[in-house]
Amino acid sequence: MPVRPLLAAALGSVALLCAAAAPVTAAPGESGTVARTGRLASDGTVTLSGT
Numbered sequence: 256m257p258v259r260p261l262l263a264a265a266l267g268s269v270a271l272l273c274a275a276a277a278p279v280t281a282a283p284g285e286s287g288t289v290a291r292t293g294r295l296a297s298d299g300t301v302t303l304s305g306t
Contacts, residue, residue: 289305290303290305
């Protein structure tokens with residue numbers, strides 16, 4: 256298996272995890288959910304939705 260596609264997939268996964276780890280404000284005892292799918296814009300912006 257070529258290394259370059261594997262490396263790109265790994266870096267993409269890390270980028271998504273870092274974006275998902277962005278600070279979220281919630282009071283103690285509250286929780287939130289994030290949709291399983293996100294959108295990746297052509298400029299590299301990751302958009303997640305949820306409640």
